[in-house]
Amino acid sequence: MSFLELSGLSKRYGPLTVVNNVSLSVERGHVVCLLGPSGCGKTTTLRMIAGFADPNDGEIRVDGKVISAPSGSLPPERRNMSMIFQSYALWPHMTVRENVAYGLQLRKLDKRKIQELVDNILATAKLSNLAERYPGELSGGQQQRVSLARALVVEPNILLLDEPLSNLDSNLREEMRFEIRRLHDQYRYTTIYVTHDQAEAMTTADVVVIMNGGSVEQVGSPEDIYERPISEFVARFMGGSNILRGRALDHRTVDCGGVKLVCANEAPQKDDQVAVSIRQHTITIATQRPEEPTNWAEGVVVRNVYLGANRDYVIELASGERIRVVTSTSSPVENGRTVWCHLPPEHCRILTS
Amino acid sequence: MMSTRAGLSVPAIKVSVDWSKPLFAALAALLVALVLLPLSWLIFYAITDDTAKLTLSNFAGLVSDPTLRRPFVIAIGMSLGVGALSCLFATPLAWLVSRTDMPGRSIIRAFVTASFVTPPFLGAIAWEILAAPNSGVLNAIYRWMFDLDPYEHLFDIYTIEGLVFAISCYTFPYVFTLVSNALDRVPSDLEEASAIQGAPLFTTLRRITIPLVMPALLAGTLVAILQALTMFGSPAILALPAGFHVITTKIWSLFQYPAKPHLAAAISVPLLMFAVLLIWTQKKILGRRGYTTLGAKSGAPRLIALGRWTWLAWGFAGALLLLTVILPYLALIETALTRTVGQRLTFDSFTLHHFHFVFFEFSATSLAMRNTFLLGVMTATLGTAIALVTAYIASRNVVKGGWILGYLATVPIAIPGIVLGVGLFLAYSNSFVPLYGTLWILLIAFLTIEMPAAYQQFSSAFKSVHVELEEASRILGATRMTALRTITAPILRSNAVATWCFIFIGTIRELSAMILLTTADTKLVSVIIYDLNESGDLGAISVLGLMLLIVSFAIITVANRLPVFGGAKLISLRG
Numbered sequence: 001m002s003f004l005e006l007s008g009l010s011k012r013y014g015p016l017t018v019v020n021n022v023s024l025s026v027e028r029g030h031v032v033c034l035l036g037p038s039g040c041g042k043t044t045t046l047r048m049i050a051g052f053a054d055p056n057d058g059e060i061r062v063d064g065k066v067i068s069a070p071s072g073s074l075p076p077e078r079r080n081m082s083m084i085f086q087s088y089a090l091w092p093h094m095t096v097r098e099n100v101a102y103g104l105q106l107r108k109l110d111k112r113k114i115q116e117l118v119d120n121i122l123a124t125a126k127l128s129n130l131a132e133r134y135p136g137e138l139s140g141g142q143q144q145r146v147s148l149a150r151a152l153v154v155e156p157n158i159l160l161l162d163e164p165l166s167n168l169d170s171n172l173r174e175e176m177r178f179e180i181r182r183l184h185d186q187y188r189y190t191t192i193y194v195t196h197d198q199a200e201a202m203t204t205a206d207v208v209v210i211m212n213g214g215s216v217e218q219v220g221s222p223e224d225i226y227e228r229p230i231s232e233f234v235a236r237f238m239g240g241s242n243i244l245r246g247r248a249l250d251h252r253t254v255d256c257g258g259v260k261l262v263c264a265n266e267a268p269q270k271d272d273q274v275a276v277s278i279r280q281h282t283i284t285i286a287t288q289r290p291e292e293p294t295n296w297a298e299g300v301v302v303r304n305v306y307l308g309a310n311r312d313y314v315i316e317l318a319s320g321e322r323i324r325v326v327t328s329t330s331s332p333v334e335n336g337r338t339v340w341c342h343l344p345p346e347h348c349r350i351l352t353s
Numbered sequence: 354m355m356s357t358r359a360g361l362s363v364p365a366i367k368v369s370v371d372w373s374k375p376l377f378a379a380l381a382a383l384l385v386a387l388v389l390l391p392l393s394w395l396i397f398y399a400i401t402d403d404t405a406k407l408t409l410s411n412f413a414g415l416v417s418d419p420t421l422r423r424p425f426v427i428a429i430g431m432s433l434g435v436g437a438l439s440c441l442f443a444t445p446l447a448w449l450v451s452r453t454d455m456p457g458r459s460i461i462r463a464f465v466t467a468s469f470v471t472p473p474f475l476g477a478i479a480w481e482i483l484a485a486p487n488s489g490v491l492n493a494i495y496r497w498m499f500d501l502d503p504y505e506h507l508f509d510i511y512t513i514e515g516l517v518f519a520i521s522c523y524t525f526p527y528v529f530t531l532v533s534n535a536l537d538r539v540p541s542d543l544e545e546a547s548a549i550q551g552a553p554l555f556t557t558l559r560r561i562t563i564p565l566v567m568p569a570l571l572a573g574t575l576v577a578i579l580q581a582l583t584m585f586g587s588p589a590i591l592a593l594p595a596g597f598h599v600i601t602t603k604i605w606s607l608f609q610y611p612a613k614p615h616l617a618a619a620i621s622v623p624l625l626m627f628a629v630l631l632i633w634t635q636k637k638i639l640g641r642r643g644y645t646t647l648g649a650k651s652g653a654p655r656l657i658a659l660g661r662w663t664w665l666a667w668g669f670a671g672a673l674l675l676l677t678v679i680l681p682y683l684a685l686i687e688t689a690l691t692r693t694v695g696q697r698l699t700f701d702s703f704t705l706h707h708f709h710f711v712f713f714e715f716s717a718t719s720l721a722m723r724n725t726f727l728l729g730v731m732t733a734t735l736g737t738a739i740a741l742v743t744a745y746i747a748s749r750n751v752v753k754g755g756w757i758l759g760y761l762a763t764v765p766i767a768i769p770g771i772v773l774g775v776g777l778f779l780a781y782s783n784s785f786v787p788l789y790g791t792l793w794i795l796l797i798a799f800l801t802i803e804m805p806a807a808y809q810q811f812s813s814a815f816k817s818v819h820v821e822l823e824e825a826s827r828i829l830g831a832t833r834m835t836a837l838r839t840i841t842a843p844i845l846r847s848n849a850v851a852t853w854c855f856i857f858i859g860t861i862r863e864l865s866a867m868i869l870l871t872t873a874d875t876k877l878v879s880v881i882i883y884d885l886n887e888s889g890d891l892g893a894i895s896v897l898g899l900m901l902l903i904v905s906f907a908i909i910t911v912a913n914r915l916p917v918f919g920g921a922k923l924i925s926l927r928g
């Protein structure tokens with residue numbers, strides 16, 4: 001039994017189903033990222049876990065005990081969770097210290113203990129010298145750290161983060177990403193992290209959950225999701241892949257506009273219309289016709305851009321489809337040349353659509 | 354729940370009982386009682402006779418009896434007159450203040466606020482002192498200047514024209530506020546575009562500016578009409594001596610011996626319907642899209658240089674302020690400090706007799722002041738708290754149908770004071786709930802009257818407080834009530850103080866509803882002023898009136914220093 005379990009969770013607003021039959025198991029101490037495009041129901045799922053919204057179907061269990069169900073839910077204040085909001089939600093009328101101490105005061109700890117715990121967390125979050133400031137007097141990154149400190153100081157059973165970095169500039173975002181992971185490794189709270197930035201998900205998560213239109217598309221490690229997408233949506237959402245459409249010749253071979261591709265996984269059925277994804281950087285280019293045509297595609301270079309670390313080609317295949325290939329910068333191929341692209345079988349993945 | 358917290362230094366949260374649900378239920382019951390109880394009794398009385406049998410004869414009387422029909426005609430005519438005159442006063446003044454470089458614009462705004470704060474019944478009494486046909490100060494000056502006989506007079510305030518004028522002096526600020534706010538928001542590029550094409554100033558005004566502020570002008574005029582229609586004090590002071598009734602005074606007279614409560618209830622119904630209609634129309638006008646898109650501000654409006662017209666502008670503004678504020682205030686001050694009305698204030702005639710009388714001799718005043726102060730503080734405190742929680746429930750959708758509470762809280766805005774007075778009298782003077790004659794019935798009346806403005810204050814304030822601020826405290830272990838107390842209320846504290854101040858001011862100047870509800874033991878300062886007017890004791894009135902004004906201005910000054918104060922919020926003060 002996992003620590004946190006969502007089973008068959010659905011949420012409807014009027015006729016609109018915004019979360020649809022979501023099931024998920026989270027191990028104690030793991031960081032799980034909910035990743036998906038805007039409006040796919042990430043915040044709604046998080047708010048159900050927090051107890052701000054009741055599900056219409058399904059239930060949420062912690063340690064085997066039901067905390068949310070359509071028939072009634074534990075209110076948020078009884079869940080021993082912490083949440084970091086997209087807006088940070090720092091209380092403008094309290095200093096940094098008062099903001100952080102708030103949760104401890106509600107737990108009726110004595111003053112000395114509160115002081116000690118607050119000092120500790122402020123030091124960890126590098127906020128000690130800002131303790132007496134008001135939130136309005138802090139930069140975005142500092143506010144972010146206050147909101148982290150405020151959430152962590154109560155030692156929650158589960159930590160919920162809703163796009164905590166989306167208001168920061170890209171440098172700060174990168175820094176805070178590792179900061180969050182560092183704090184997590186120090187305290188090991190079970191964490192649900194919502195984002196629509198895949199790089200953020202990759203660097204922070206143990207498990208990534210891809211959501212689309214209210215449903216879960218794929219659950220897996222960052223590597224799983226990146227290397228082995230199971231659906232066209234996931235492959236497109238993660239980016240960096242070419243997607244070719246074709247017909248399954250047998251369980252492992254797909255005919256994509258005349259190019260025969262042997263793939264790493266199995267197609268559901270012979271003669272099915274399927275899509276195949278292949279990452280841009282796994283493709284290699286040859287200027288000579290290969291001996292064995294399987295997994296080789298002939299095409300013409302229509303664009304090539306030097307990117308410093310590597311070279312980015314756009315190649316038009318005989319079928320008229322264009323693919324992108326990222327290779328090393330050695331031995332450039334000029335525009336207009338006919339080339340053969342090798343799509344290695346171990347990197348071709350058949351997708352469900 | 355989760356007990357496995359081994360190795361952690363912070364204990365799991367133990368949450369105390371969440372009182373929010375029972376509290377919300379109680380609040381809902383209270384609002385329903387406040388609003389629906391008096392209205393139900395009013396309707397019940399209107400459609401029954403003395404033996405509690407259903408009848409429509411009360412309404413038939415309204416049509417057939419000319420002594421009941423005439424007050425309606427007069428009141429409507431008077432209100433339309435007030436609407437027109439308020440427009441005439443306010444629109445040019447608002448334009449001068451918002452759109453021209455006339456010097457002293459902030460002084461003018463301050464004077465308009467003064468007129469806003471002046472209770473209309475006090476203004477009416479001041480105009481009695483100034484323009485009564487015989488004793489009026491202005492008439493005396495007129496006779497002295499032209500050496501005329503004692504019965505000649507220039508002005509007679511005891512006429513329908515006099516009444517319209519005396520009311521308009523204190524209703525024009527409603528139009529002024531709305532129009533000048535709208536003018537402030539007219540994008541100046543629209544005007545400039547017209548000017549660049551060679552249109553002279555007056556063409557631009559007529560073709561561009563006036564159409565853009567028309568909704569605000571109409572809405573303001575409707576408020577002025579509503580105020581006039583539902584006002585009791587000024588007509589009672591000026592129309593009764595002139596020998597005619599308006600609806601409000603007629604309702605009041607039906608409670609004089611022998612009381613006819615059924616007829617009074619019946620006559621209240623059309624007045625209530627007029628009020629609802631006016632409010633509804635006003636909401637519709639202000640809610641129109643064309644008006645709200647005006648809200649998008651584009652640059653500071655360009656001020657028009659008046660040049661040699663400055664003198665004319667000041668002549669108009671000065672005359673207006675003289676008539677509405679300066680002369681009445683001077684009249685009150687002089688009357689308070691001299692022994693007889695109309696006596697010039699000199700070193701010889703100076704006397705503190707009236708102050709001595711009011712504060713030490715006249716036993717009723719100290720009681721009335723205590724009652725007024727007590728009720729003001731209680732209404733302001735309770736009203737602020739109730740409005741805060743109601744706005745919280747309504748805007749945060751705490752319980753299903755929470756918005757209904759917000760709706761209930763705004764209903765009283767359409768109940769004229771005197772109608773509420775009738776309803777409360779009928780609801781609480783029977784043997785089920787014998788509150789008549791106690792301060793409780795007055796507290797209920799005040800709370801009902803002040804609820805809409807207070808609620809609207811908080812309801813717009815809540816829109817500016819992000820829900821996540823409250824949620825952040827709840828997820829850390831705070832119940833709804835704790836979050837409201839420790840997070841939301843402190844964040845809204847300046848709104849709360851402002852609301853408190855305005856409820857307090859509204860309470861001490863209220864007369865229309867109170868006139869039917871006070872008894873000898875529960876007199877209020879406003880009612881005492883009205884009583885003293887009947888006995889002709891203008892000196893004492895002036896003392897009490899000035900005191901009311903000083904307290905109001907002191908509180909406004911305090912509230913003005915708060916960051917969230919806005920002139921529009923005064924709109925719902927009543928006379």
Ligand SMILES: Nc1ncnc2c1ncn2[C@@H]1O[C@H](COP(=O)(O)OP(=O)(O)OP(=O)(O)O)[C@@H](O)[C@H]1O
Pocket residue numbers: 013016018036037038039040041042043044045196
């Ligand atoms: N209270 C509500 N009433 C009606 N619809 C809602 C409500 N809350 C959310 N929705 C809808 O539910 C859908 C999912 O919303 P949600 O906030 O969960 O998306 P999200 O994945 O967090 O998106 P984003 O990345 O933009 O934050 C959206 O289409 C939204 O319009």
Ligand SMILES: [Mg+2]
Pocket residue numbers: 042043044
């Ligand atoms: Mg979201």
